[in-house]
Amino acid sequence: MPITKTIRVDLPGRAYEVxxxxxxxxxxxxxxxxxxxxxxxxxxxxxxxLVAAALVEAVVAAGAATExxxxxxxxxxxxxxxxxxxxxxxxxxxxxxxxxxxxVACGGGVVGDLAGFVAATALRGLDFVNVPTxxxxxxxxxxxxxxxxxxxxxxxxxxxxxxxxxxxIDAAVLKTLPDAELGNGxxxxxKHAVIRDAGLLDFIVENAQAFRERRAxxxxxxxxxxxxxxxxxxxxxxxxxGQRAHLNLGHTFGHAIEAAAxxxxxxxxxxxxxxxxxxGIAAGRGLIAPADADRxxxxxxxxxxxxxxxxxxxxxxxxxxxxxLREIMAHDKKARAGVVRFILPTALGxxxxxxxxxxxxxxxxxxxxxx
Amino acid sequence: MPITKTIRVDLPGRAYEVxxxxxxxxxxxxxxxxxxxxxxxxxxxxxxxLVAAALVEAVVAAGAATExxxxxxxxxxxxxxxxxxxxxxxxxxxxxxxxxxxxVACGGGVVGDLAGFVAATALRGLDFVNVPTxxxxxxxxxxxxxxxxxxxxxxxxxxxxxxxxxxxIDAAVLKTLPDAELGNGxxxxxKHAVIRDAGLLDFIVENAQAFRERRAxxxxxxxxxxxxxxxxxxxxxxxxxGQRAHLNLGHTFGHAIEAAAxxxxxxxxxxxxxxxxxxGIAAGRGLIAPADADRxxxxxxxxxxxxxxxxxxxxxxxxxxxxxLREIMAHDKKARAGVVRFILPTALGxxxxxxxxxxxxxxxxxxxxxx
Numbered sequence: 001m002p003i004t005k006t007i008r009v010d011l012p013g014r015a016y017e018v019x020x021x022x023x024x025x026x027x028x029x030x031x032x033x034x035x036x037x038x039x040x041x042x043x044x045x046x047x048x049x050l051v052a053a054a055l056v057e058a059v060v061a062a063g064a065a066t067e068x069x070x071x072x073x074x075x076x077x078x079x080x081x082x083x084x085x086x087x088x089x090x091x092x093x094x095x096x097x098x099x100x101x102x103x104v105a106c107g108g109g110v111v112g113d114l115a116g117f118v119a120a121t122a123l124r125g126l127d128f129v130n131v132p133t134x135x136x137x138x139x140x141x142x143x144x145x146x147x148x149x150x151x152x153x154x155x156x157x158x159x160x161x162x163x164x165x166x167x168x169i170d171a172a173v174l175k176t177l178p179d180a181e182l183g184n185g186x187x188x189x190x191k192h193a194v195i196r197d198a199g200l201l202d203f204i205v206e207n208a209q210a211f212r213e214r215r216a217x218x219x220x221x222x223x224x225x226x227x228x229x230x231x232x233x234x235x236x237x238x239x240x241x242g243q244r245a246h247l248n249l250g251h252t253f254g255h256a257i258e259a260a261a262x263x264x265x266x267x268x269x270x271x272x273x274x275x276x277x278x279x280g281i282a283a284g285r286g287l288i289a290p291a292d293a294d295r296x297x298x299x300x301x302x303x304x305x306x307x308x309x310x311x312x313x314x315x316x317x318x319x320x321x322x323x324x325l326r327e328i329m330a331h332d333k334k335a336r337a338g339v340v341r342f343i344l345p346t347a348l349g350x351x352x353x354x355x356x357x358x359x360x361x362x363x364x365x366x367x368x369x370x371x
Numbered sequence: 372m373p374i375t376k377t378i379r380v381d382l383p384g385r386a387y388e389v390x391x392x393x394x395x396x397x398x399x400x401x402x403x404x405x406x407x408x409x410x411x412x413x414x415x416x417x418x419x420x421l422v423a424a425a426l427v428e429a430v431v432a433a434g435a436a437t438e439x440x441x442x443x444x445x446x447x448x449x450x451x452x453x454x455x456x457x458x459x460x461x462x463x464x465x466x467x468x469x470x471x472x473x474x475v476a477c478g479g480g481v482v483g484d485l486a487g488f489v490a491a492t493a494l495r496g497l498d499f500v501n502v503p504t505x506x507x508x509x510x511x512x513x514x515x516x517x518x519x520x521x522x523x524x525x526x527x528x529x530x531x532x533x534x535x536x537x538x539x540i541d542a543a544v545l546k547t548l549p550d551a552e553l554g555n556g557x558x559x560x561x562k563h564a565v566i567r568d569a570g571l572l573d574f575i576v577e578n579a580q581a582f583r584e585r586r587a588x589x590x591x592x593x594x595x596x597x598x599x600x601x602x603x604x605x606x607x608x609x610x611x612x613g614q615r616a617h618l619n620l621g622h623t624f625g626h627a628i629e630a631a632a633x634x635x636x637x638x639x640x641x642x643x644x645x646x647x648x649x650x651g652i653a654a655g656r657g658l659i660a661p662a663d664a665d666r667x668x669x670x671x672x673x674x675x676x677x678x679x680x681x682x683x684x685x686x687x688x689x690x691x692x693x694x695x696l697r698e699i700m701a702h703d704k705k706a707r708a709g710v711v712r713f714i715l716p717t718a719l720g721x722x723x724x725x726x727x728x729x730x731x732x733x734x735x736x737x738x739x740x741x742x
Contacts (some may be wrong), residue, residue, distance in 0.1 A: 080451075084451050087451075087522065087529060088522065088523060091522050091524035091525070091528050091529075092523070092524050096524060096525075096702050117492075121492070121519070121529050121531050122528065122529065123528060124517065124519060124527075124530045124531055124532055125531065125532065146495065148492070148495060151458065151459065151462050152459060152462075152463065153459070153463050153467060154462070154467075156495075157462050157493065157494060158458060158462075158492050158493065159492060159495045160491060160492050160495055160496065160531055161495055161496065
């Protein structure tokens with residue numbers, strides 16, 4: 001059996017399983033065909049030829065009717081134009097979809113978010129199976145049910161919560177993943193370690209080389225550990241009223257840097273800088289030891305992620321400007337009535353929400369990144 | 372107190388109340404301001420000057436910050452273009468909305484469906500209060516959480532289930548409602564009577580003149596009875612797995628006629644024809660007595676609703692063509708794998724789902740409408 005581990009995401013009435021393993025596409029085909037007589041697979045122009053074509057073969061071999069909707073790859077296409085295009089193509093199929101039609105996402109975070117939003121809103125909700133193909137999508141977007149697209153006013157401002165029926169993660173497909181994409185996923189793994197599992201930080205550092213070599217078994221272990229962390233957090237708090245907010249560690253700074261840079265720097269790189277900033281503030285408050293903050297920073301650096309602004313030479317000046325970053329933070333959709341909430345580690349493996357981070361602390365954290 | 376009745380819609384975790392009464396706008400303002408420091412009111416170009424302006428005054432008088440987003444009235448604007456326009460204006464407000472921002476719909480079914488869909492998908496879900504202003508929206512769209520827009524491939528194909536936090540229905544605002552709009556709402560009231568409450572049919576016939584004169588007290592009673600029926604059905608079956616399907620009585624035929632006519636005939640008129648057709652099939656099967664079918668038809672006629680094709684002279688020939696109607700029914704989003712499901716009354720006040728309605732029965736029902 002190529003399945004390493006199956007993790008249950010325990011949401012009342014909408015529980016589902018995440019299967020993690022290697023060389024899982026044939027198994028994915030059987031599972032999809034067992035679920036529906038007809039599947040529409042949504043993918044992008046990068047993943048289509050690399051992975052989705054093999055998935056389609058597997059689904060057809062397992063006996064289900066299959067159609068493919070492919071859109072142009074790239075974050076820039078995660079918008080209402082693409083949503084509408086995919087929706088119109090789905091609803092306009094010569095044999096129109098009905099409520100028994102299964103939607104399958106095969107791709108990275110953009111595909112999962114966009115196809116998930118189409119599934120959430122076509123015929124007021126179609127069943128949805130996610131087959132993510134990037135490490136970031138595997139450990140982050142694949143669990144939690146967040147779907148959506150970007151708006152002119154900001155990222156992920158339009159969307160819905162729509163839980164998949166099943167997630168099937170094949171670590172072997174990561175062999176073609178570019179280095180920067182791998183790093184994006186690893187940044188979220190470090191975040192999970194900081195908020196819930198200090199031992200995971202050691203595991204990541206010890207296996208950094210195996211991850212860089214795309215060794216499927218090591219990646220499957222990493223993915224399974226991270227999916228389990230995210231599943232536990234989401235199951236405890238589906239709608240982000242409480243502890244799910246901890247998953248935003250590093251993201252208040254990270255999103256602000258990403259937006260100030262006009263989305264020219266990858267999400268994971270921005271989160272990495274955000275994790276360093278949050279750990280810096282936590283160390284400054286005595287919540288964690290300075291040595292713990294250093295340990296996180298060194299782990300990120302070992303994974304080739306930026307830990308100072310200089311590590312990302314393409315970053316424009318606005319993205320290093322405290323005033324600009326604070327302005328963006330105040331308008332973050334997670335801000336309430338303008339109060340910016342920060343997640344800070346209270347130990348390695350634990351975190352809490354803070355509403356009282358001062359301007360001076362933010363300035364010091366930005367200055368440290370610039371140091 | 373102007374409140375006639377408060378009906379609780381009992382959905383686990385998302386229960387809400389529908390307040391029905393007369394001259395309720397000041398009370399609506401207080402309730403909205405009690406719920407949020409900031410409300411964005413979505414309305415259309417018809418309702419804006421007539422009702423929404425007064426609601427805005429009431430909300431401001433009650434102490435909440437208020438902004439208005441108005442779009443051009445009409446079914447033709449219930450599409451992704453208008454959705455996107457309203458969404459962009461909401462997200463682009465100079466003080467951008469956050470998760471504490473309340474969205475308020477003030478208008479008919481198009482406004483409620485569209486604003487509800489914006490609420491369902493802005494920042495992955497904002498709280499939503501509905502202040503419907505047509506009888507159809509009062510007794511039908513205001514309860515059940517269906518939100519969405521039309522697609523090129525068909526009506527209501529894009530949307531989400533998103534329950535309001537509260538619905539406030541002022542029967543006094545119906546004084547400016549055009550006759551045809553009033554009839555649209557009355558058709559749904561007859562439908563409710565047929566599936567759940569034979570006594571309501573008598574009440575409707577007895578008060579037909581009071582409704583035509585827009586007497587607010589009589590309309591408030593009618594609305595309260597109908598909201599209670601719909602609330603009970605929806606609470607028992609939020610996602611249309613079972614008895615909620617009964618609300619589609621008359622709608623399989625009705626939607627097909629509406630689509631075949633290119634949406635040139637009102638929804639209520641089409642439903643009225645659909646109710647006659649469904650009751651005719653039921654009488655033909657001996658499920659109800661021919662006299663019961665006559666009673667429903669006579670009630671619809673007393674309300675100035677069409678009960679034969681000739682009562683709607685504008686109806687194009689395609690909308691009377693059995694083959695065309697059957698083709699549209701087979702592609703209805705409620706069809707499963709091409710099998711058309713009909714709701715038929717099994718007595719006045721009761722209904723069931725039937726998958727075995729024959730081609731001959733459909734032809735006979737259409738022929739009777741043409742007789």
